[in-house]
Each structure stands twice: as structure tokens, then as C-alpha cells.
Amino acid sequence: MMRTILSADGSLTRRMVVEPGMCSGGSLIFGRIGDWTWEAVAEACRTNVHAARTAEGRPAYLSFYYYRVRGGKVVHPHGLTFGDELQVTSRVFQLGSQSVLTLHRLAPADLALGSAPLTPEEAYDRPHPDCLYAENFNRWIARTRPGSNQRLAEIAPLDFTYEHLPRLPNQYSPRSVGRAREAGTFCSEPPAGFTVTGPVETHEYTLDVVRDLNGAGLVYFAAYFSIFDTSLLRLWRSLGRDDERFLQRKVIDQKVGYFGNADPGAVFTITVRRWCSAANPEIELADMAMRDAGSGRLLAITAIELESA
Structure with missing residues (x-):
């Protein structure tokens, strides 16, 4: 059960009950958060991320380049179970012409956050101790050879719009991922x-x-x-x-x-x-x-x- 609200700042807020397909001792919650990222990018960028195409007509995929999750005292990745109620807030930021970064906050539904927006300052510097925070850095990619998953190219679909998105402050840029690579x-x-x-x-x-x-x-x-x-x-x-x-x-x-x-x-x-x-x-x-x-x-x-x- 889910109810989604689009806020004035472009963020999406979902009120939802945890279902069997999103909780386990494994990767189910990470997959669901990734789905929320695709939904948030589709809404914020006015792009059909599920059927995106390059200028040549090849499928383009919003791939994951960096994924970070930080668990809270109440909400953490393997601590969810059937019937838990959450308020999930997602917000998309621009990172160039072929990339986006999406922040998510998973809060207990009874935490009474009200209409508090999700800001980078909260997510990185002042996280609420009871909440789970996720950061998804995504890049558009396409295959360079049919049927091969190697040598994937970075290329955005024609209808991808990003200029209107808020910019992520430089101090929070995930540039450290390149050094880690x-x-x-x-x-x-x-x-x-x-x-x-x-x-x-x-x-x-x-x-x-x-x-x-x-x-x-x-x-x-x-x-x-x-x-x-x-x-x-x-x-x-x-x-x-x-x-x-x-x-x-x-x-x-x-x-x-x-x-x-x-x-x-x-x-x-x-x-x-x-x-x-x-x-x-x-x-x-x-x-x-x-x-x-x-x-x-x-x-x-x-x-x-x-x-x-």
C-alpha cells in the first residue's frame, strides 16, 4: 500500500507499508530503493527511464555507478519486516549532462517529520538517528555491441532534461568514487x-x-x-x-x-x-x-x- 505526493521542491514523498518483496536479510530493500530512484528521476527529469533510447534508437539504461546506504537506529537495511510503516522522501540533483544523484530518506511513519524537506545538509551532515539514508549516483549507459555487457558507453537519451534540477553542493560531490576505483x-x-x-x-x-x-x-x-x-x-x-x-x-x-x-x-x-x-x-x-x-x-x-x- 503506497501513497505518493510530489512536493513543491520536486521531491517525492511516499507513505507506505513494508511488503514481503522489500524486506529480507538480503538485497530486496536495495532493489526497492533503486526502483524509487528510477521513479524519482522519471518524475523530476520528465523522461521515460523504462523505455529510454539513444539518438540511434538503442536502449539507454539509467545504470548505478555508486550506491551508499546508512542505517539508523530504527530503520536499517535488514531490520524491516512485514507491516512496518514508512515515510520515504526522494529528491534528485543534477550531476552533469549524463548523470544524476538521488537522495532518499526512509523514516518511521510516526516520526512526525511533517513537511520537512530532504536537504543534502541533512543527509550528509545532520542525519536523523532513527532514519535510513540512501544515495544513488546514476549514469546513462548503452551497449556498444549487441548482446554484450562489456564496453558499455556513457550516453544519455534525447529526452533527458536536467538543467532545472537543483545542483548538489560541491562538498557533497561523490568524486571520491573515482579515486576508489x-x-x-x-x-x-x-x-x-x-x-x-x-x-x-x-x-x-x-x-x-x-x-x-x-x-x-x-x-x-x-x-x-x-x-x-x-x-x-x-x-x-x-x-x-x-x-x-x-x-x-x-x-x-x-x-x-x-x-x-x-x-x-x-x-x-x-x-x-x-x-x-x-x-x-x-x-x-x-x-x-x-x-x-x-x-x-x-x-x-x-x-x-x-x-x-
Whole structure:
């Protein structure tokens, strides 16, 4: 059940009840937030994002380049269950002629935020402690070769309008994603207050064409969360922890950088590094990089700060 309101500042506010298709110990909520991003961009940019075309008539896709989510005390990614009531606010910002950034706030419906707008200052500097905040940096892409998910080109559809969107203040620009791509990690420097725990592990994952591909034949952006979580679960079990404890983990902050796609039959290698907080041993950080096993091409990275139950 959902009711959507378009505000004067261009943001979308949804009052909704959590349904089975948006809550789990996996990637369902990340997929739903991504759907809200497409809906918000379609509304804000007056573009049919689901059927966008390039000037040559090829399908154009609003791909995910960077995804960040920060959990709150009440609303966090794996803490939602059937019947929870939320107020979801989404707002789109311009980032050049081929990109947009969308902010989301997931608040408990009874938090009484009223008509408070969602601003970058709130999302980045003064987040409400009970709310979940998500940041999606999306780029338009198109295939350069029919049937291939490699060498995707950045190209926007003809009807994409962005000049009227508010600009994201420079201090909040996600430019650090480019540096993380060059380094192959979000943690090129040891995280402050954390100490390394255990050796680097390497896991292998074969692309699952049943679960991991979307309707356009691309690796689904939310599948990257699942693939990384599969490696995290392997590490979890190697530490002697049970699956119930894994399902109860609380994501404090997770970043995902998307740098490549893959074709059916692909095999990935995923390296995992782990740190623990010196102040609180229940708070950990996992740093992972996903590469094509054959070419070594970097496909994605993530850093997950979590609290184990």
C-alpha cells in the first residue's frame, strides 16, 4: 500500500507499508530503493527511464555507478519486516549532462517529520538517528555491441532534461568514487579507529543467470549486494558464527562502486579484508573487491561497516 505526493521542491514523498518483496536479510530493500530512484528521476527529469533510447534508437539504461546506504537506529537495511510503516522522501540533483544523484530518506511513519524537506545538509551532515539514508549516483549507459555487457558507453537519451534540477553542493560531490576505483578499494588508508583482523581471503563466484541478471540481460545492480553478501557469509561461517547471527547483522554504512558488467558464464574472484573497531569489537568493517576471474578486470568494490548481534 503506497501513497505518493510530489512536493513543491520536486521531491517525492511516499507513505507506505513494508511488503514481503522489500524486506529480507538480503538485497530486496536495495532493489526497492533503486526502483524509487528510477521513479524519482522519471518524475523530476520528465523522461521515460523504462523505455529510454539513444539518438540511434538503442536502449539507454539509467545504470548505478555508486550506491551508499546508512542505517539508523530504527530503520536499517535488514531490520524491516512485514507491516512496518514508512515515510520515504526522494529528491534528485543534477550531476552533469549524463548523470544524476538521488537522495532518499526512509523514516518511521510516526516520526512526525511533517513537511520537512530532504536537504543534502541533512543527509550528509545532520542525519536523523532513527532514519535510513540512501544515495544513488546514476549514469546513462548503452551497449556498444549487441548482446554484450562489456564496453558499455556513457550516453544519455534525447529526452533527458536536467538543467532545472537543483545542483548538489560541491562538498557533497561523490568524486571520491573515482579515486576508489583507481585504488580498487574504498579503504586505501587504514580506517581510523579500526585494526586489521585476519588474513585477506579470496572467494570465487559464478554468475547465476537465474538470480543475477535483470530483464535487460545486464547484471542487476542489487545482485552485486547479494554477491558481496555471499562472500561475507562465507567469512562469517569461517569465524564460527551461525546464520541466524548473520541475518541479525545491522548495516551502519555500506558503499558500493559499480565499474563493469558481465556476460553469462562469467566467474568472479572476490577479495575480502576485515577490520574490527578498537573501541567496540562488535563493530566491523569488511572491504571487498570483485574482479573478472579471467581478465582481472575490476567490476565492483564495497565497504560494509556493520554491527554484529
